[in-house]
Every structure is written in structure tokens, then in C-alpha cells.
Amino acid sequence: MSAAAAAGHALHVLRGNRVSALAAILGLVLVLAAVIGPLLTRYDPVTSDVAHALQPPSAAHWAGTDQLGRDVLARVVAAGRLDYAIAAAAVFLSFIVGAVIGGACGFRGGAVDRWVGRVVDVLMAFPLFVLAMAMVAALGNRVENIVYATAIINLPFYIRFARAEVAVRRQAGWVEAASASGNGPGRIVLRFLLPNVLPAMAVQISLNLGWAILNAAGLSFIGLGVRPPTPEWGIMVAEGARFITVGHWWLVAFPGLALMLSVLCFNLLGDGLRDMLDPRMRT
Amino acid sequence: MSGPSANELLRVEDLHVSFATRHGLVRALRGVDLTIAPGETLGIVGESGSGKSVTALAALRLLDRAGRITGGRILWRGEDIAGASQRRLRGLRGAEIAMIFQNPRAALNPIRPVGLQIADALRSHRKLSPAEARAAALEALRQVRIREPERRLLSYPHELSGGMCQRVMIAMAMACEPALLIADEPTTGLDVTTQKAVMDLLAQLTRAHGMAQILITHDLALAAQYCQRVMVMEQGKVVETAPPAKLFSAPGHPYTRRLVAASPTATSTLPGSRATILGPPLLEVSKLSKRFADGTLAVDDVSFSIAAGESLGLVGESGSGKTTISRLVCRLMDADAGDIRLDGAAIGAIPAREFHRAPQRRLVQIVFQDAGDSLNPRFTAFDAIADPLRRLGGARGTRLAEEVEACAARAGLGADLLSRYPHQLSGGQKARVGIARALVVRPKLLVLDEPTAALDVSVQAVILELLDRLRAEEGLAYLFVSHDLNVVRMLCARLIVLQTGRIVEQGDSQALFRAPQTPYTAELVASIPQLVTAG
Numbered sequence: 001m002s003a004a005a006a007a008g009h010a011l012h013v014l015r016g017n018r019v020s021a022l023a024a025i026l027g028l029v030l031v032l033a034a035v036i037g038p039l040l041t042r043y044d045p046v047t048s049d050v051a052h053a054l055q056p057p058s059a060a061h062w063a064g065t066d067q068l069g070r071d072v073l074a075r076v077v078a079a080g081r082l083d084y085a086i087a088a089a090a091v092f093l094s095f096i097v098g099a100v101i102g103g104a105c106g107f108r109g110g111a112v113d114r115w116v117g118r119v120v121d122v123l124m125a126f127p128l129f130v131l132a133m134a135m136v137a138a139l140g141n142r143v144e145n146i147v148y149a150t151a152i153i154n155l156p157f158y159i160r161f162a163r164a165e166v167a168v169r170r171q172a173g174w175v176e177a178a179s180a181s182g183n184g185p186g187r188i189v190l191r192f193l194l195p196n197v198l199p200a201m202a203v204q205i206s207l208n209l210g211w212a213i214l215n216a217a218g219l220s221f222i223g224l225g226v227r228p229p230t231p232e233w234g235i236m237v238a239e240g241a242r243f244i245t246v247g248h249w250w251l252v253a254f255p256g257l258a259l260m261l262s263v264l265c266f267n268l269l270g271d272g273l274r275d276m277l278d279p280r281m282r283t
Numbered sequence: 284m285s286g287p288s289a290n291e292l293l294r295v296e297d298l299h300v301s302f303a304t305r306h307g308l309v310r311a312l313r314g315v316d317l318t319i320a321p322g323e324t325l326g327i328v329g330e331s332g333s334g335k336s337v338t339a340l341a342a343l344r345l346l347d348r349a350g351r352i353t354g355g356r357i358l359w360r361g362e363d364i365a366g367a368s369q370r371r372l373r374g375l376r377g378a379e380i381a382m383i384f385q386n387p388r389a390a391l392n393p394i395r396p397v398g399l400q401i402a403d404a405l406r407s408h409r410k411l412s413p414a415e416a417r418a419a420a421l422e423a424l425r426q427v428r429i430r431e432p433e434r435r436l437l438s439y440p441h442e443l444s445g446g447m448c449q450r451v452m453i454a455m456a457m458a459c460e461p462a463l464l465i466a467d468e469p470t471t472g473l474d475v476t477t478q479k480a481v482m483d484l485l486a487q488l489t490r491a492h493g494m495a496q497i498l499i500t501h502d503l504a505l506a507a508q509y510c511q512r513v514m515v516m517e518q519g520k521v522v523e524t525a526p527p528a529k530l531f532s533a534p535g536h537p538y539t540r541r542l543v544a545a546s547p548t549a550t551s552t553l554p555g556s557r558a559t560i561l562g563p564p565l566l567e568v569s570k571l572s573k574r575f576a577d578g579t580l581a582v583d584d585v586s587f588s589i590a591a592g593e594s595l596g597l598v599g600e601s602g603s604g605k606t607t608i609s610r611l612v613c614r615l616m617d618a619d620a621g622d623i624r625l626d627g628a629a630i631g632a633i634p635a636r637e638f639h640r641a642p643q644r645r646l647v648q649i650v651f652q653d654a655g656d657s658l659n660p661r662f663t664a665f666d667a668i669a670d671p672l673r674r675l676g677g678a679r680g681t682r683l684a685e686e687v688e689a690c691a692a693r694a695g696l697g698a699d700l701l702s703r704y705p706h707q708l709s710g711g712q713k714a715r716v717g718i719a720r721a722l723v724v725r726p727k728l729l730v731l732d733e734p735t736a737a738l739d740v741s742v743q744a745v746i747l748e749l750l751d752r753l754r755a756e757e758g759l760a761y762l763f764v765s766h767d768l769n770v771v772r773m774l775c776a777r778l779i780v781l782q783t784g785r786i787v788e789q790g791d792s793q794a795l796f797r798a799p800q801t802p803y804t805a806e807l808v809a810s811i812p813q814l815v816t817a818g
Contacts (some may be wrong), residue, residue, distance in 0.1 A: 173657035176615055180649050181720065182639045182674030195661045 006276075013275045020272025026265045030258070034084050037077030045070060045078040045231045054243070057250055064250035066236075067243065075231040076254050082232055083262070086143065087212035090150035095205055097151075098158020099197070103189045105159070106166030113163070120156040128153040132215060136224045146225050150212050161204055165197040199278035203270035210266035217259055233259045291358070292463055292495050293342065293380075294318045298355035300334075300341050300519075311337045311350065313519040321462065324489065324496045326510030326527070328503055328542070330739035331710065334519040335499045339465045343380055344372050378408045381456035385468035387448035391440040397451045398424070398436030404455045423454040427484060445601075446477035453485060460492055467499045474600040474766055475810040482509055501739060503546045504812035507531050515539045531814050545744040547769035548814050562591030565760050566612065566647075566728055571621030571631075573607055581607040582618070583784035591727065594754060594761040596775030596792060598768055598807070604784035605764045606652075609730045612762060613649045614638040625728065645675040648721035652733040654713035658705040664691070664716045665701040668723050675724045687723065694719035695749055711742035718746070722753065731763045735770060747774060768811055772796055780804050 014021040038045070043061075049069035057064045063073035105113040123131075135149040166189070169175065178192050213233075219225035220234030228235055233255040240251025300312040312334045319325050327335040340346050342357055344364065357365045359375065367375075376382075384390045392400055401423050402416035411419065417436070424432035427450040440448055449469060456464055466485060470478035486509055489496045500506050506513045507527040514524040515538065522536040534540040566589040573582040582604045589595045597605045610616040612623060614635050623631030630643045638644055648671070651657035658667050668687045672678045678686055688698050696715045705713055714734060721729055731750065735743040751774060754761060765771045771778060771792065778792040780803065788795065788804045799805040 173651045173653055174659040176610075177649070177651060177657045177717075177720070178659070178670070179615055179635075179639060180613060180644075181671035182644050183670070184639050185636070192659055196659070 010276045013272055017272045017275070019268050020275075023265045023268035024272065026261060027269060030080065030262055030265060031084065033077055034080030038074070038081060041071065041074040041077065043071035043074040045075040046229045054248055056248075063254045064248075066240070066251055072236075072250060072254050075236060076233070076258050079231040079233045079236060079255060080258060080262075082143070082226065082230070083213050083216055083259075086147055086150065086216045087209050089147045090212045090216075091154065091205055091208050093147065093151035094154035094158050094208075095201070098155050099162045099194055099201065100190075102159040102162025102164075103166045103194050103197070106163040107170055107185065107189050107193060109167075116159065117163075120159050123153075123156045129215065129218060132219060133222070133224050136219055141219075141224055141227060143226060146216055146219055149219075150215050153215070154208055154212065157204065157208070158201070161201060162194070162197055165200055166193045169193055169196060199274045202273040202277050206266050206270035206273050210263035213259065213262050213266075290320055291318050292321050292323075292360065294356075294358040295338070295342060296356045296358070298338070298341060298357065299353045300337055300346065301351055301353050303349045303351070311519055312341065314355070315516075315519070315521055317514060317521070317524075319463065319495050319497060321495055322489075322493045323512065324486070324498060324510045326506035326513040327497060327499045327516060328501065328506045328513060329516035330501060330542075330741060332518070333516040335516050336467055337519075338516070339382070339467055339497060339499055343376060343382060343465065345376075345382075377404060377461065378459045379461050380463045380465065381459070381461040382465040382467065383449070383452045383456050383469050385471045387452040387469075388440055388445065390452060391448060393440050396437045396439055397443065397448075398438075401451070401455050401458055405458045408459045419458070420454075423458050424451070426457065426488065427451070427454045429454075444477075445473050446481060449473065449481050450484070453481070453488070457488055457492070457494075461494065463495045463497070464489060465497045465499070468501070469498070470505070471501075475768070476600060476806055478505075478812075479810040485509075502812060503531065503542060503740070504548070504814045507814055508812045515542065541741060543814065545741040546814055547740075547744075547747075547767070547773055561593050562758070564588045565591040565593075565626060566762070567622075567624040568608075568612065569622045571608070571611060571623065572619050573604075573611060573616070574619055580784050582611065585621075585781075585784070585786055587779055587786070587789070589728065589760050589762060591760055592754070592758045593777070594763060594775045596771035596778040597762060597764045597781060598766060598771050598778060599781035600766060600807075602783065603781040605766075605781050606732060607784075608781075609649065609732045609762065609764045612728075613647055613730050614641075614644075615649075639674075645724045646726050647728045647730065648724065648726040649730040649732060650714075650717050650721045650734045652736050654710065654717045654734075654737065655705060657717055658713060660705055663702050663704055664696065664708065664712075667705075667716055668701075668719045671720060671724050687719075690723040691715075691719045693753070694722065695745075710738050711746065714738060714742070714746055715749075718749070718753075722757075725757070726759070728760045728762065731761055731765075733765050733767075736765070736767070743770070750774060768796070768807060780807070 014024055047070065051069060052065050053067055053069040055061055055065045061071050061073070063076065066072055066075070101116060105116050132149040132153050135152065136145050139145040175188060175192060178188050183192070216225060217232065217234030220232045221238045225234060226232040228239070236255035237252050240255070243251050295315060295317045298312050298315045299310070301308045301310050315334070315338055317325070327338060329335045337350070341352055352365055355365065356363050364372065364375065391397065398417065398420045401420035405411060405419050406416050421432055421436055424435055429435050429447060429450050435443070443451065469485065470481050473481065482505065485496065498506060498510055510527060512524060513527045513530050515522050515530070515536065517538045522538050523530065523534070530539060531543055534543050568588065569586045571582055571585045574580050585608060587595065597608060599605045607616070611618050614630055614633065617635045618631060621631065622629060625643055625646060628643055630641065633641050662670065665687055668691060669683055672683055672686060688701070691698065691701060694715045696712065696719055700708065700712060708716065717734070735746050738746060747770065753759060761774070763771055763775050775792055778789060778795050779786055780788040782803050788799070788801050795804065796808060799808055
């Protein structure tokens with residue numbers, strides 16, 4: 001498919017689906033803010049300036065300053081970069097691994113499929129957040145371990161999803177045709193079945209991104225994720241919570257708002273993303 | 284022709300229907316008129332997209348949300364229902380006008396016993412106690428002559444055959460004794476013998492109850508056999524209405540003439556020479572057997588051979604094992620016993636899972652029944668044809684593109700269509716992509732698994748001609764699998780008749796047609812609806 005045609009189709013989908021269009025615009029703004037925001041602000045997110053501690057939002061500090069005098073907006077934007085990166089990496093990992101394992105199981109069936117299925121069931125029976133806590137606690141709270149933990153607790157969903165979607169298509173005529181055309185099982189799964197499953201998985205990916213952001217922030221909130229002074233939404237909310245009773249609402253409000261908007265945006269984006277990726281929706 | 288007479292059940296006047304699509308309004312019906320009298324059977328024939336189903340759906344006001352009636356009147360016993368309330372329509376549907384659809388299994392609720400579904404239909408229009416409804420449902424099943432009706436009352440749709448499901452649908456439609464029954468392709472997808480049984484039943488029931496019937500079909504012969512009047516539609520317009528004898532012996536409109544000419548009959552032949560010089564045996568199948576995991580013996584000790592350049596037909600009803608044999612010969616499935624030799628090489632000994640690497644993979648290719656289902660939705664036509672060439676022919680770059688385009692051209696597919704995805708192609712174009720994909724690696728044996736079953740008659744005629752020409756030009760051998768004896772006979776000089784996995788009869792197709800040796804073959808031949816009725 002040509003890039004121009006794909007872009008044209010994406011625009012068409014967004015025009016027909018107002019909610020997705022709104023989410024796409026919001027997502028674009030948030031990601032842009034996270035990517036170029038830190039370059040635009042003149043405040044450093046980690047350098048403290050005790051003289052200007054705990055100032056409410058003003059022209060100089062749009063979102064106020066925290067207890068160490070750091071600019072809250074600069075920290076929110078810098079934290080976005082980190083949280084998005086963690087979520088994207090984790091979801092990407094679990095998507096790739098889950099699609100391949102699930103696709104192979106769905107196509108082959110048999111004993112391997114049954115075993116993988118049971119392992120997935122066991123994994124899903126755990127309270128997933130507690131599982132992630134345990135993994136980070138055991139591996140040490142570094143950014144890459146948060147990514148792995150988030151990826152692993154997401155993995156069962158991708159395996160199940162890919163397995164089910166591939167299994168219903170396994171009997172399709174075009175799979176037989178692929179075999180008659182000289183494609184081996186591996187190529188059939190990777191080149192034929194998985195691309196067909198992708199549009200449906202896009203919804204899962206999008207929902208998962210929001211969920212992974214919450215998960216990363218949650219881990220940091222309870223002190224098992226990224227460590228201070230690194231700016232991160234979970235930490236910021238945790239630290240700011242101490243000041244909310246004395247009226248310093250901006251410490252919690254801005255990172256909380258960023259978190260909420262991000263999760264909402266990815267949740268809303270899902271359906272539109274599926275339609276964009278499906279060539280059959282194009283006419 | 285103005286003013287509704289008392290003798291009319293349904294009268295449609297100048298009906299216009301449009302569908303809202305991404306590319307603006309599509310006019311599906313452009314001024315359709317029809318009348319039907321009580322007790323009459325009207326046939327509506329036409330090819331896909333001609334608007335025959337839309338006519339019926341619009342008359343019942345069952346169009347989906349994108350479709351709108353933009354003009355005209357629908358008179359039911361003189362009452363205009365084109366603008367009637369949903370409440371009024373609900374009273375009409377089922378009780379006075381009932382409809383049965385193609386693919387009955389999909390129209391039944393899969394998780395509710397069929398007897399209860401019939402009872403539901405009854406109770407939505409009549410006040411009945413559960414016991415009375417049950418008794419009435421049983422009576423309805425008896426009427427459609429289902430075997431063991433008491434047991435079937437509690438059967439689920441998946442436990443019934445396609446023919447039985449259609450009988451259940453008929454029972455549901457008849458349950459409230461409607462005045463008009465609309466049957467939309469009621470037998471498409473059913474075997475010829477089942478088709479005959481279902482159609483005979485419908486004819487008999489409508490006659491017994493004095494019911495009018497609209498039969499929508501793409502099969503001219505079927506309409507000719509069962510209708511008193513036939514209406515031919517093309518692109519949303521009625522081109523001709525006449526009694527079948529007149530319509531098909533002396534079609535007035537050019538479109539009807541084309542349609543009649545394209546419909547295969549017991550005597551139709553393909554233009555061009557059929558003389559082929561037969562080479563040495565190419566495919567030898569001996570004592571082939573296959574039992575499925577559920578215990579059914581799908582193929583039972585089957586042996587046959589095909590010479591180079593020969594075309595062999597494999598016919599039988601569903602469950603006769605013809606599709607299984609095609610998959611075994613194509614090495615997409617492993618046999619339990621028996622030997623398959625291609626050009627002397629024992630390809631049956633190579634497991635299907637490994638066969639994609641075997642040198643013979645290139646030599647035996649297959650064209651699938653449902654062209655739509657056999658194309659990867661995410662591959663363009665070019666990719667679909669190029670894929671086997673990349674895998675088996677080792678072609679790359681410009682040579683690949685040239686070969687794909689040349690092969691597509693041989694299959695009658697223009698280069699401008701190659702960048703399209705399957706959903707952007709018509710049924711006939713998809714069939715051509717499927718044929719080009721099989722031909723592009725220059726096989727010696729082509730297995731054709733009902734390649735025209737899903738196509739309109741005019742497209743089918745073109746595809747059959749194409750296949751016959753390709754065979755002559757490229758010296759291909761065909762194994763042609765089909766349930767349509769008329770079509771098989773046109774393409775194949777020799778026939779094998781299968782029943783429950785066994786060969787019951789084989790020989791020259793003309794002779795087999797004229798004088799079948801076994802009762803089973805005789806029944807198959809007799810069940811084919813014929814355009815020119817005997818006598």
C-alpha cells in the first residue's frame with residue numbers, strides 16, 4: 001500500500017469517527033509535548049531552587065513549583081517522555097512476543113498449544129499489579145525492569161488474543177492457498193495470518209498503552225518504580241499528595257491530569273486505529 | 284395497468300431504492316414494477332447486483348439503515364405500506380408475508396432448539412400456550428416432512444444438515460400460514476438432489492395452502508421449472524416479464540438472451556475445439572483412503588488416473604469425499620492409505636507439512652471454490668499472483684513483475700486491476716486472480732475445486748471457456764471437482780461419480796449423462812433443473 005493512500009484512508013476514518021479524531025489530536029499534542037516540551041522550557045526538571053519553592057501557578061511558572069522549587073510543568077513534560085517510552089517499549093515487547101507465540105499456538109494447536117494455554121491461565125490468575133511489583137522488587141527498580149515487568153503481565157492477553165484470532169482463520173481458503181503456493185508454516189503465520197490479525201490487535205495495543213502508563217506510574221507511586229529525583233508522574237503524585245491538605249493542589253493536579261488524559265486518549269483511539277489498519281475498510 | 288385490482292396481493296409501482304455509501308448514493312432499484320396474484324409463483328432472476336434481493340427486502344421494508352426507498356408505492360392488498368409504521372409492518376411480516384433466506388443455518392439461532400424457534404414464531408403472532416405451540420411446531424415439522432420430527436423438535440441447528448435447516452426455515456415461514464412467501468435463493472449451497480426435494484416441497488406446500496410465492500434465484504433453469512411467471516432484472520430494472528416457456532424459448536430482451544445462452548444445459552458445449560491429444564499418465568492414484576478424526580470414512584479405496592492434457596471430472600453430493608480427494612491430490616492433507624504418483628514420483632509419500640519444499644509443489648496447483656475466501660485480504664492481486672512465483676519460481680524484480688503481468692493477462696486480468704485488494708474486485712475478477720495464481724508457476728496438473736460455484740452464469744461461462752482454452756494451450760491436466768453436472772460435462776470428457784467416499788460409476792461423460800448405470804447417478808442427473816423441459 002502506498003503511504004499516500006494509507007494517509008488518505010486514515011483521514012477518512014478520522015472524519016467519520018469524531019471520538020477517534022479527538023483522541024488522535026489529543027494524543028498528538030501529548031506526545032509532541034513529551035518529545036519537544038523539554039527542549040522548549042527554560043527550567044531544568046531536576047535542579048532545585050529552594051528560594052522559589054511551592055509557588056502557585058503564575059506567568060513565570062505556569063503550573064507552579066514544587067517543594068524544592070522545581071518547575072512542575074517542566075517535570076510533567078519530562079515525565080511524559082519517560083512514561084510514554086516505558087509504556088511503548090513494554091507494549092511493543094509484549095505485542096511482538098505474544099503475537100508470535102499466540103500465532104504459532106493458534107496455527108499448530110496440539111500439545112504445545114495446550115501447555116502454553118495453561119501457563120497463560122496461571123499467569124492471568126495472579127493479581128497482575130502484585131506480580132509486577134514482585135518482579136520489580138526482585139530484579140531491582142530500574143527503568144528496563146519496569147518495562148520487562150509490564151511486558152510480562154501484558155503478555156498473556158496478547159497470546160490469548162493472537163491465538164484466538166489466528167485459530168479462526170487457520171481454516172480459511174487463503175491459508176490453504178498459501179500452502180499450495182509453497183509457503184511453510186512459519187511464513188504462513190508471519191506473512192499471512194498475523195498481518196490479518198493486526199487490525200483487531202490494534203485495539204488491544206491502544207488500550208494496553210494507556211494501561212501500561214498507569215501501571216508504570218502506579219509502580220513508581222508506591223516506590224517500586226523509577227526513583228526520585230527523576231521526574232515521573234507516579235512519583236510526582238506521590239510526593240505532591242503530602243501537600244494537598246495544605247492547599248498546594250498544583251503538585252498533584254498537573255501530573256494527575258496528564259496521566260488521566262493520556263490513558264483516556266489511548267482508550268478512545270483504539271477503534272479508529274483498527275479501522276485505519278484494515279485495508280477492507282478502504283474502497 | 285392503473286389502480287389496484289382486488290385480485291392482487293402485492294403490487295409494487297415504480298419503486299426506487301438508493302444506498303448511501305462512501306462514494307455517494309448508489310441507485311439499487313430504478314423504477315421496479317411487479318404484481319403478484321394470490322396463489323401465483325413469480326420468479327425473479329438476475330445476476331448479482333441486479334437488485335432482485337433488494338426488491339424483496341424493500342417490499343418487506345427490511346432494508347438495512349443505508350438503504351432508503353426514494354420513490355414508488357408498495358401496495359399490500361391495496362394498502363400502501365411504503366410509509367407504514369414499524370408496528371403495522373411487524374403485524375404484516377411473518378403473519379401475512381414470510382421470507383426464507385439463502386444459507387438457512389445462518390438464519391437460525393444456533394443456541395436454541397429448532398422446535399422452540401418454530402414455536403417462538405408461532406407465538407409472536409397467535410395466542411398459544413406453550414403446550415399448544417409445541418404441538419403446532421411438531422405439526423409444522425411434519426408438514427415439511429423432516430424425518431423423526433419428534434426428535435428434531437429438540438435438535439440444535441448444528442445437528443441438522445443444510446437441507447434439514449432449510450426445511451426448518453420453511454416450517455417457520457409457513458407456521459402462520461402467510462399469504463405470500465418470499466424465498467431468496469432458498470437452495471443455493473444445497474446439493475442438487477436436496478435442492479429438488481426442497482423446491483418440490485415448497486411448490487407443494489404453497490399449492491396446498493393457496494399461497495403466493497416469490498422465488499428469487501440466479502438459476503434460470505430453477506425458475507423455469509417452478510414459476511408461472513418469471514421476471515428478469517438487470518441493474519435495478521425489470522427488463523422482461525413472461526411465462527418461462529416463452530421467456531426461455533424466445534427471449535425478447537438482449538440481456539435475457541445473453542443470460543439464457545450462458546446457462547449451462549444438458550447439451551451446451553464450449554466453443555472451440557475439444558480435441559486433445561492425451562499424453563502418458565500424469566497422475567496415478569491407487570487405493571486412496573482417508574478417515575477423519577471423528578471417525579467418518581471420507582475417502583474409501585479410490586483409484587483413478589489422469590493423462591497429461593486430460594480433464595477428469597469428479598462429481599458427487601456434499602459428503603461424497605470429492606473435496607477431500609482434491610486436498611489429498613494437492614498434498615494439502617495426508618491420506619491414511621494409498622499411493623499418489625505424479626509423473627512417476629510417489630508424492631503421496633511426502634507428508635503434507637513438508638510438501639511445500641518438494642520440487643513437485645510447483646507441478647500440482649489448485650483453484651479454490653470460493654475465490655473470495657481463497658485470497659488473502661491483505662494481499663493485492665499482484666501480491667497474490669506473485670507469491671507462488673517468489674516461493675516456487677524463485678523469480679525476483681522486474682522478471683517477477685513481467686511474469687505476473689503476463690500470467691494475469693492470460694487469465695484475462697488487466698494490469699490496472701493488479702494493485703487492487705480482493706474486496707475491491709468483483710467475483711469474476713477474484714476467480715481470475717485465483718486461476719492466475721495457480722497458473723503462474725506453470726503446473727502440469729490443476730485441481731479445480733468448484734471454481735465457478737460462486738459466480739454468476741455469464742461470468743461462469745467466460746471462466747469455463749478460459750479454463751478450456753488454457754488447457755488446450757498449455758497442455759494442462761485438470762481434476763475438476765463439482766456438484767454441477769452440467770458444468771462438469773462441458774469441461775470434462777471423462778467423469779467419476781462419488782458417493783460416500785467410494786467411486787460408484789465412471790466413464791465417458793456424454794454416455795454417463797445419457798444412460799447412467801447406477802440409480803445414484805440417475806438421481807443426480809434427474810435432479811438437475813433443465814432450462815428446456817422435456818416434451
